[in-house]
Amino acid sequence: MKKIRLAHTARWLPPLLLSVAIAATGCSRQNEPAAGGSTPAATNLDDSKSSIPADKTFHIKLMDWQGQNPPYQAAYDQAINDYMKLHPNVKIEHIFQPNSNNGYDKLLDTQFVSHTAPDAMQLSGDMIKKYTNQGYIMALDSYYNQPSAYAEGKNWIDTFVGGASGFQNAKTGNKFGAISFVPVDGGPGLNSNRPFFYNMDLLKQAGVTKLPETWHEFMEVCQKLKDAGITPIAADNNRWLLWIHAWTGNQFGENYINGFFDSKYAGNSDLIETKKAIAVLTDKVGTKDPIMNAQAELLKQFSQYWQDGWAGANEQAAQQLFLYQKAAFLLDGNWNYGFYKENIKDFEWGVTPFPVITEQSSPYAEGAMPKGLDMLSVYGWGLNKDLEKDPDKLKVVVDIFQYMTSKEAQDKFVDTAVVNSPVVGVHVPEVLIPFMESDKNKLQNPAGNLLFATANSPTFLAAAQQFYTGKIDQEEFMSLIGQDAKKTVEKKAKDQLDEKIGIPATIAQVEKDIADLKAENGPQPLIDAQQKTFEALKLQLEMYKTYAEPVLK
Amino acid sequence: MNHPIKALNTKTYKFGSKSASSGKLWLTGLLFVMPALVLTLLFDYYPILSGVYHAFYRWDGAQTEKFVGFDNFVEIFQDRVFWISVKNMAIILVSHILLMIPTIVACIVLFRLRSGRSQYLYRLLFCIPMVVPMLVTMLLWQFMYNPQFGFFNQLLDAVGLDEYKQLWLGDPDLALGSLLFMGFPWINTIAALIYLGGLQGVDGSIWDAAKMDGVGPITQALRIELPLIKGQFKLNMVGVISGTITGYGTQLVLTNGGPGNSTLVPGLYMYQRAFGGNTEFGYASAVGLLLFGIALLITVATLKMIKSE
Numbered sequence: 001m002k003k004i005r006l007a008h009t010a011r012w013l014p015p016l017l018l019s020v021a022i023a024a025t026g027c028s029r030q031n032e033p034a035a036g037g038s039t040p041a042a043t044n045l046d047d048s049k050s051s052i053p054a055d056k057t058f059h060i061k062l063m064d065w066q067g068q069n070p071p072y073q074a075a076y077d078q079a080i081n082d083y084m085k086l087h088p089n090v091k092i093e094h095i096f097q098p099n100s101n102n103g104y105d106k107l108l109d110t111q112f113v114s115h116t117a118p119d120a121m122q123l124s125g126d127m128i129k130k131y132t133n134q135g136y137i138m139a140l141d142s143y144y145n146q147p148s149a150y151a152e153g154k155n156w157i158d159t160f161v162g163g164a165s166g167f168q169n170a171k172t173g174n175k176f177g178a179i180s181f182v183p184v185d186g187g188p189g190l191n192s193n194r195p196f197f198y199n200m201d202l203l204k205q206a207g208v209t210k211l212p213e214t215w216h217e218f219m220e221v222c223q224k225l226k227d228a229g230i231t232p233i234a235a236d237n238n239r240w241l242l243w244i245h246a247w248t249g250n251q252f253g254e255n256y257i258n259g260f261f262d263s264k265y266a267g268n269s270d271l272i273e274t275k276k277a278i279a280v281l282t283d284k285v286g287t288k289d290p291i292m293n294a295q296a297e298l299l300k301q302f303s304q305y306w307q308d309g310w311a312g313a314n315e316q317a318a319q320q321l322f323l324y325q326k327a328a329f330l331l332d333g334n335w336n337y338g339f340y341k342e343n344i345k346d347f348e349w350g351v352t353p354f355p356v357i358t359e360q361s362s363p364y365a366e367g368a369m370p371k372g373l374d375m376l377s378v379y380g381w382g383l384n385k386d387l388e389k390d391p392d393k394l395k396v397v398v399d400i401f402q403y404m405t406s407k408e409a410q411d412k413f414v415d416t417a418v419v420n421s422p423v424v425g426v427h428v429p430e431v432l433i434p435f436m437e438s439d440k441n442k443l444q445n446p447a448g449n450l451l452f453a454t455a456n457s458p459t460f461l462a463a464a465q466q467f468y469t470g471k472i473d474q475e476e477f478m479s480l481i482g483q484d485a486k487k488t489v490e491k492k493a494k495d496q497l498d499e500k501i502g503i504p505a506t507i508a509q510v511e512k513d514i515a516d517l518k519a520e521n522g523p524q525p526l527i528d529a530q531q532k533t534f535e536a537l538k539l540q541l542e543m544y545k546t547y548a549e550p551v552l553k
Numbered sequence: 554m555n556h557p558i559k560a561l562n563t564k565t566y567k568f569g570s571k572s573a574s575s576g577k578l579w580l581t582g583l584l585f586v587m588p589a590l591v592l593t594l595l596f597d598y599y600p601i602l603s604g605v606y607h608a609f610y611r612w613d614g615a616q617t618e619k620f621v622g623f624d625n626f627v628e629i630f631q632d633r634v635f636w637i638s639v640k641n642m643a644i645i646l647v648s649h650i651l652l653m654i655p656t657i658v659a660c661i662v663l664f665r666l667r668s669g670r671s672q673y674l675y676r677l678l679f680c681i682p683m684v685v686p687m688l689v690t691m692l693l694w695q696f697m698y699n700p701q702f703g704f705f706n707q708l709l710d711a712v713g714l715d716e717y718k719q720l721w722l723g724d725p726d727l728a729l730g731s732l733l734f735m736g737f738p739w740i741n742t743i744a745a746l747i748y749l750g751g752l753q754g755v756d757g758s759i760w761d762a763a764k765m766d767g768v769g770p771i772t773q774a775l776r777i778e779l780p781l782i783k784g785q786f787k788l789n790m791v792g793v794i795s796g797t798i799t800g801y802g803t804q805l806v807l808t809n810g811g812p813g814n815s816t817l818v819p820g821l822y823m824y825q826r827a828f829g830g831n832t833e834f835g836y837a838s839a840v841g842l843l844l845f846g847i848a849l850l851i852t853v854a855t856l857k858m859i860k861s862e
Contacts, residue, residue, distance in 0.1 A: 102828060109614060109828070130832060134615030237723075237811050309700030309723025311812030317699065326701055458810070458825040459634065466813030471725050488831070501618050 064122035067096030071338030075417035125378035132174035137382035139178035150406035177533035183380035183422035200348035234327035235306035249449020256447040270536035287482035454485035612835035625839035660748040751785040
């Protein structure tokens with residue numbers, strides 16, 4: 001009987017074990033208490049005010065795409081290792097996830113939904129806006145308005161270039177008006193110039209003796225190269241189109257948009273995006289707009305210098321063209337400077353600032369580049385909102401980023417990564433000068449590229465590919481872009497006016513947050529920040545009701 | 554008188570009677586099946602049903618925002634880019650169906666090889682390319698099509714035909730054709746093995762009878778071999794139809810739908826709308842539902858048209 005009972009049990013066991021195993025795969029181990037907790041000795045940085053618990057071990061996951069950029073990867077690894085030496089009870093896993101073919105945010109999309117996303121992750125501007133609006137990354141305003149453990153008592157936000165005003169773009173970029181990222185690599189002034197990497201040998205071969213400074217000179221150089229049988233520009237069908245439109249468009253239409261609205265809305269940087277959307281919605285900026293058309297004409301003329309078959313080439317193919325000395329110029333960022341330095345051995349190369357478009361090239365050009373000195377780019381690290389469920393872990397993650405954005409850590413970081421810093425007082429590596437803002441960066445509110453930037457990215461790219469390969473004419477190009485841009489802002493305007501999901505709902509939430517803060521005697525700077533957000537949201541709603549609602553009806 | 558020997562500890566069962574052990578047996582079976590059932594429901598059926606549900610919503614992928622009824626579908630029918638993608642898909646579908654022919658021809662030729670060793674060798678040669686990941690193959694083709702460095706233009710240069718060099722994937726007029734040319738000579742290994750299996754399952758007396766009747770090779774192919782593999786053809790046809798209508802991997806890797814939407818297909822358009830800057834998951838779900846409907850209709854119509862024998 002016993003044997004039979006055992007046999008019966010044995011029959012049940014496999015499916016039972018299998019079911020238990022499947023159930024157990026959903027569980028994950030949380031923080032384990034360390035055996036003994038000793039506060040590590042501080043090194044250069046005084047972390048005596050660091051408030052992370054010393055009696056627990058923490059496993060933190062940070063994800064980025066910097067594995068593609070060895071100097072950046074090295075800089076982050078260095079900062080992470082230095083932090084772990086400072087806090088041996090904190091183990092940081094630095095995860096590399098490639099960003100090509102949208103793989104990075106596709107992974108995050110699924111990770112956020114399943115609550116398996118890393119504790120913090122590097123994000124581009126679009127991703128920050130998306131994940132903030134979706135509620136997956138934290139608003140960090142309250143942390144920014146408190147002292148950093150690594151900044152001698154200064155509020156964390158004041159350690160960044162421009163202080164609170166440096167984050168203005170960040171706040172207008174999402175529906176909550178919140179700062180939801182930490183900039184670690186790349187300070188203001190860096191993205192004010194996207195230079196061209198050039199092949200000096202090919203330029204000499206074509207008889208070019210002076211690097212171009214203006215757009216007109218740049219076209220002359222390209223023509224010389226073309227006449228010498230050398231492809232002037234290595235272009236691709238995606239990033240190149242977005243960048244060349246942005247960097248030319250930002251040299252047109254200074255304060256153009258302000259002219260369409262009541263003067264009481266002028267000079268308010270919180271309303272820039274609202275004004276742009278409404279300008280497109282109400283056809284103030286439409287397909288016949290002279291500035292938009294001027295930009296399109298300029299680039300159409302320029303497109304003759306892009307390599308044959310560029311519309312079928314991706315970034316890597318364009319880069320290959322430059323590396324194999326088949327094209328003289330390549331538009332690229334400072335993050336690849338180290339890569340080129342390491343890999344280009346057989347030709348002389350350099351970096352030259354993006355040329356300024358003067359009236360010689362277009363009557364609508366401003367003759368200057370956009371100014372960006374006091375504004376941080378919306379790019380950095382987001383903190384997973386799930387961290388709010390574990391206050392101790394959240395403290396650690398905030399501490400990590402306060403450390404990484406300390407002056408001392410940043411001084412080491414910029415030399416390794418070849419980047420400038422978002423933190424005040426950090427030196428700028430010499431090789432970065434061509435990438436940095438100069439006296440040519442003067443424009444505050446350029447409006448060129450507005451229509452192209454408002455259209456959906458896939459629509460814009462498809463239309464641009466057809467236009468610059470000669471498949472459609474300028475009128476059809478502008479029509480495609482204009483229709484899509486208008487459709488996009490119509491949807492956006494309806495959403496913004498919606499009581500449940502739009503600005504009214506956000507205003508109600510911010511009002512509640514202010515009331516809660518006051519009731520709990522919260523920090524005054526935070527209340528002030530929220531109040532400012534509240535005022536800005538009210539103005540935005542007013543603009544939508546005044547200008548957009550009549551058109552939507 | 555014979556009595557049946559009754560073994561110890563056995564029970565005789567009458568028809569229709571229940572017993573505790575049959576209930577336990579059923580439960581045991583269910584427990585074995587349960588993991589597969591749960592996983593299928595969770596990872597196959599739930600996403601499908603969720604997609605159908607969200608097709609009627611404006612949804613950004615994070616919070617279900619707004620019920621919009623059929624608005625998404627109305628927008629799809631008015632969307633010029635969607636219809637461009639459908640046109641491209643139709644061209645690809647017809648081409649893929651026609652490109653099933655080389656596989657069938659190769660199978661018939663292979664089947665007729667007298668030598669068993671030769672048959673085995675060719676089957677092996679057919680199967681070896683399968684070990685190369687599809688992505689690697691696609692990237693190789695992309696490189697071959699490169700206008701500056703690629704194999705095709707360099708070959709044309711080498712044979713003195715450089716005036717025929719093309720932009721291939723960079724030319725909106727040639728890009729779709731270039732994608733269709735990929736995989737030349739278009740012999741699908743899996744399909745080939747399915748056809749071979751079908752032919753080898755046929756009674757050998759048919760071939761003997763055909764030989765005795767003096768049936769020529771082409772007549773034999775058209776009148777005997779092709780009708781006999783109709784069942785396998787239907788199976789492969791369903792795979793081609795559903796794969797073509799819903800698939801977009803090649804376009805995503807090689808061209809991203811460009812240049813200028815010339816290689817855009819509905820599956821890729823759905824992906825771009827879902828994961829592009831505006832994250833329109835609701836709209837993308839509606840496109841997905843529509844694609845499912847189209848694939849189902851075409852498959853049912855095709856199966857009705859092709860009757861197996």
